[in-house]
Amino acid sequence: MKMKRTLTLIKPDDWHLHLRDGDLLGGVLADSARQFGRAIVMPNLKPPVTTVQAAAAYRERILAALPAGSAFVPLMTLYLTESTTVEEIARARASGFVHAVKLYPAGATTHSDAGVRDLRSCDAVLAALAECGMPLLVHAEVTDPAVDIFDRERVFLQQVLLPALERHPALRVVVEHITTADAVRFVSQGEDRVAATLTAHHLLYNRNALFQGGFRPHYYCLPVLKRETHRQALVAAATRGSPRFFLGTDSAPHARQLKEHACGCAGIYTACNALELYAEAFAAADALQHLETFASLAGPSFYGLPPNSTRISLVEDTVAVPEQLERGGVALVPLRAGETVGWRLLD
Ligand code: NCD
Numbered sequence: 001m002k003m004k005r006t007l008t009l010i011k012p013d014d015w016h017l018h019l020r021d022g023d024l025l026g027g028v029l030a031d032s033a034r035q036f037g038r039a040i041v042m043p044n045l046k047p048p049v050t051t052v053q054a055a056a057a058y059r060e061r062i063l064a065a066l067p068a069g070s071a072f073v074p075l076m077t078l079y080l081t082e083s084t085t086v087e088e089i090a091r092a093r094a095s096g097f098v099h100a101v102k103l104y105p106a107g108a109t110t111h112s113d114a115g116v117r118d119l120r121s122c123d124a125v126l127a128a129l130a131e132c133g134m135p136l137l138v139h140a141e142v143t144d145p146a147v148d149i150f151d152r153e154r155v156f157l158q159q160v161l162l163p164a165l166e167r168h169p170a171l172r173v174v175v176e177h178i179t180t181a182d183a184v185r186f187v188s189q190g191e192d193r194v195a196a197t198l199t200a201h202h203l204l205y206n207r208n209a210l211f212q213g214g215f216r217p218h219y220y221c222l223p224v225l226k227r228e229t230h231r232q233a234l235v236a237a238a239t240r241g242s243p244r245f246f247l248g249t250d251s252a253p254h255a256r257q258l259k260e261h262a263c264g265c266a267g268i269y270t271a272c273n274a275l276e277l278y279a280e281a282f283a284a285a286d287a288l289q290h291l292e293t294f295a296s297l298a299g300p301s302f303y304g305l306p307p308n309s310t311r312i313s314l315v316e317d318t319v320a321v322p323e324q325l326e327r328g329g330v331a332l333v334p335l336r337a338g339e340t341v342g343w344r345l346l347d
């Protein structure tokens with residue numbers, strides 16, 4: 001019989017997470033807090049978290065919803081709009097709990113309608129971010145309906161992000177949830193001030209998953225899954241021990257009935273077993289020795305934070321994933337529902 005491998009890592013962090021609000025927040029937070037020390041919390045609530053004051057209140061709601069005794073730390077972000085002011089960036093820097101500003105191109109994804117139409121109209125804010133070293137987190141897709149959905153990331157990088165990096169030579173950027181070989185190349189060939197997060201689902205699946213035996217809404221997220229050659233480029237980037245590619249689940253809960261719908265919501269729920277899924281992707285690439293850099297070291301280093309001081313362990317095992325979860329009274333269908341995952345987190 002094959003020996004079951006075990007793996008001990010510095011406790012990882014999630015550098016891109018949707019926690020939502022209200023009952024759902026209380027429900028999903030425990031899943032993340034079990035595995036991760038900290039998370040960069042996305043600001044795309046309704047209404048969006050556009051001010052430090054709103055971020056402070058949201059942070060209090062998160063802390064109040066944590067399981068008793070949890071040491072999980074939410075790292076807050078602000079939602080960039082064309083009315084965000086330079087003074088708000090100064091307040092964010094001074095707050096100590098706002099760690100980044102998120103750019104959603106208007107209309108690109110869930111709750112992005114308050115986002116940015118023309119990034120050049122935010123140049124004063126980008127200059128303020130560059131000045132204080134706070135990263136801009138980017139949903140890197142153009143929204144022009146004339147651009148094919150599978151090309152939107154590549155076109156955004158060339159037409160929007162590259163010029164912005166040229167206009168702001170000190171701006172630090174995280175390209176969030178990258179999905180293409182083009183994005184891997186963009187980050188690898190860029191300067192040290194450019195990094196990227198990768199989700200577990202984009203490392204494990206290509207776009208065929210959306211159409212396996214019928215349409216599968218629980219594999220639908222934005223940016224949408226891409227073809228296999230892109231998935232392979234993402235795995236290669238994540239698993240080589242680079243300090244510029246790190247873990248960001250983009251776990252994005254939507255009620256089951258809103259995903260199984262005529263106009264289904266974009267978002268995949270992975271918070272319940274994210275680390276196990278990443279371990280599976282790294283094991284498949286024979287690169288478990290690089291999981292700690294990806295999950296626990298590269299992110300803190302880019303954000304200027306120390307790594308966590310505790311450790312977690314994983315063991316190779318076959319673990320069933322429930323068909324459905326109930327979180328805060330909401331039915332969620334996690335990635336791999338009704339199937340198995342190849343690793344188990346030891347409590
Ligand atoms: C996210 C959500 O639901 O908030 N959805 C998704 O498909 N990833 C938004 C986002 O990160 O694009």
Ligand code: ZN
Nearest residue numbers: 018042250252
């Ligand atoms: Zn997201």
